[in-house]
Amino acid sequence: MGMSTAETLRALLDGPYPETRERVRWWLSRPGNEPADDLPLEEHRARVLEWVKELASEGDTAIGYPVEYGGKDSPGAGVTAFETLAMGDLSLLVKCGVQFGLFGGAILHLGTAKHHARYLHDVGSMALPGCYAMTETGHGSNVQALRTTATYDPETQEFVVHTPDDDARKDYIGNAARDGRMAVVFAQLITGGESRGVHALLVPIRTEEGEVCDGVRIEDCGAKLGLNGVDNGRIWFDHVRIPRENLLDKLAQVHADGTYVSPIENPTRRFFTMLGTLIQGRVSVGGASISASKVALTIAVRRALERRQFGEPGAEQEALLMDYRTHQRRLLLPLAKTYALSFTQNRLVRDVHDVFTDEGAPERQRRELETLAAGTKAIATWHATDTIQACREACGGAGYLRSSRFASLKADTDVFTTFEGDNTVLLQLTAKNLLTDYRDSFNDLNPIGMVQFVAGQALSVLTERTALRKVADTVLPGRDDDADLLAHKTQLDLFRWRHEHLLTAAARRLKGGIDNGKDPFAVLVDTQDHVLEVGRSWVDLVILESFAEAAKGNELLSKLCTLYALSVLEAERGYYQEHGRLSAARSKAVVKAVNTLCGELRPHVRELVDAFGVPETALGDARVVADEQERVPA
Missing domain, CATH: 1.10.540.10 (Acyl-CoA dehydrogenase/oxidase, N-terminal domain)
Structure with missing residues (x-):
């Protein structure tokens, strides 16, 4: 069979x-x-x-x-x-x-x-439960500015870990309030009277019996918006001494006499090499968001195939929710994007495996992974927030019951948009990598460094790119072109044009601001919305590339891929019209095509969510399934 x-x-x-x-x-x-x-x-x-x-x-x-x-x-x-x-x-x-x-x-x-x-x-x-103590009350995304200190004492060959004030306490730390016995603490390393930047050290916080260690103070963050099965806490250190070997020393070592050595001479590059360990976490959180979206869509689609409302006067039965175009749009558009993100995630997982199992992986490969991991995490977690809300609304009052699972899905995924990297900062990182070709000397989240770099050596590269990309404008479908909007090639061309147009325009704006003598930080603030769109448009392009590749040879997937592509073009049609890429008539054709595709995909919607393989135990009230005839009426 x-x-x-x-x-x-x-x-x-x-x-x-x-x-x-x-x-x-x-x-x-x-x-x-x-x-x-x-x-x-x-x-x-x-x-x-x-x-x-x-x-x-x-x-x-x-x-x-x-x-x-x-x-x-x-x-x-x-x-x-x-x-x-x-x-x-x-x-x-x-x-x-x-x-x-x-x-x-x-x-x-x-x-x-x-x-x-x-x-x-x-x-x-789980013999050693632990924490990851990076974030501080006063500094979240700006890890380089963390203020906890780890000062080396050569007489005892120990590091002294200290919290200078409440602003520098470690905050929101999972596993800290109840279960953790050791923490990886990120602190400013001081040796030989000189600050060496942020490094990671292992610091015991509780004894094997569960008693808080001397010099350590822990406070429970208490109830949160969601994720209340996780014991988040705050940690203070009062001159806590740890052995020299507790420094996690792959990227830098401190000798017994306090001499500091590192195979990576540039401190900024060293710092961002350390932060590279976060890539796996970002990929994981992005993937988790996609899974949560799959749960929400499965629940809402099942509901829409059972629930009847209104319909033709005098008809024996009211119409199924799923037969309404508005309901199809509400669920099928995020369904298509969830598929698109799933295939992008599979690509990321392969890349993570290749990079983290190959010590000799080229630096360029690691940089590309960081760029895609940051951008996809931002888009996937925002997508989960939007999708879960749309699915809750699509289920009406039933979706508001705790037993439907939407209460926990909404509350528990909400923080995904800000942990493992705040989404706005991550999209800025994605755009910065694209704008600057990721030059090591300015491999830095610092906005001033970013603008100064773009104003300097990178602009020659960007100027060359601008000239090359003007060629692309002449072959893309324009106002008078009859290119098939349902063809993946046309869709990819339009996505690629949008990204490259945004990229080169952002570079021109940044350069223009600097040339006019404006403060670099002010230049970034003025153009920040544009810079973020550079990152977003690139992630959109990669997502479509991943989906189009996965859909080859599968007619249903190909149709769903087109729905994803056209839904993005529909959302961005103002930009395309402003820049002459779509005429008013072609823009209207996009809207019409989205509606037509929703109707064509309607008979397959149950199969499309069943493919997610969400366990019945994770579906709340949706475990009660309508019979086959009611689900897919003839």
Whole structure:
């Protein structure tokens, strides 16, 4: 027997590690593992901790670690397991992300063999619960300006970790309030009387008996908007002494006498090499957002195939919600974008696996991964927020009941837009990389550095690009061209033109501001909205490229890909008309084509969401399924 349409689509969606996805789906479907949406805070935390221990005991939490430390040496499978886990209780997801991704990931990527041997097995087995203490109350995204200090004392060969004031306390730290026993602390390293920039050190915060260590103060952040199964806390350090070997020293070492050495001489490059460890987290959070969108869409589509409202007067039955064009637009457009993001995510997972398993991966490959990871994380998490809200509204009052799961989906994913990198900052990073060709000497989130670089050596490159791109304008479909809007090539050409036009125009604006003697920071502020659109347009292009490639040879996917492409053109049609790329008639044709595609995809909508493979236990009230005839009327 051949595969059903949903099974065929699922095989494509599941990407390079289908067995990993199926194992997580199986675990989520087991009795007792359904989302805990309404437990009191402490009970929820306890339940989540037990789940994490269960996953750890079954060997499912250290997949990305080396085999010698209990892992499977497969970062790609690790990210896949994480994003699939997002179909269940999101507090469990975040607890796992903190413990195995951030805490363990920092030890793996910033530490050396002695740290790996001493800690990684215990991290993966949950024998050593830990935290990732980067963010401070006064500094979130601006990590370079963190104010916690780690001062080396050569007489005792110890680092003294200290919080100078409340603004420098570590804040929102997962695993800190209740369960963590050790923290990876990011602090300004001081040795030989000189500040060496932000480095990561291992600092015990609780004893094995759970008592808070001397010199450490911990406070519970309390109830949050969501994710209340995660024990977020604040940490202060009062001259806490730790051994010299607790410095995670892959990128820099401090000798016994206090001599500081690093294989990366440029301190800015060293800092951003360290932050490169965040790439995996950003890819994971983006993937988790896509999974949450799949849950919301499955619930809303099932509801739309059951619920009837109004219809033709005198008809025996009212019309299904799914038969209304407005409802189709409300659900099918985010459905198409969720598919598009899924294929982009699969590409990212492959790239993560290649880069993190190859010590000799070229620097350019790492930079490209950082750029795409930052941009996709921003777009995917914003998409989840928008999609979950649209799906909640599409379910009316039923969607407002806690049992529908929308309450927890909305609350728990909301923070995804600001953790693992604030989305606006990440899109700016994406755009900065595109604008500057990622020159190491200004590999810096600092806005002034970015503008100065664009005003200097990068502009010759950008000017050359501008000249080359003018050629592209002559072959793109314009006002008088009859190019087929339903063809992926036409769609890709339009997406590419928009991005390159935004990119070169932004470069001209930045250069013009500097040439006129304006303050660099003021120039960036003036053009920031434009710069962000550069990043957004590039991510849109990569997403469409990924979808078009995956859709080859599959008529249904190809149609869904066109719906995604045209929905973006529809949303941006003002820009295309302003710049002469679409006439008013062609712009109207885009709207009409979106409506037509919604009608053509309507009979396949159940198969399209079934392909997501969301476990029944994750669907709340939507577990009650209408019969086949009612779902897809003739």
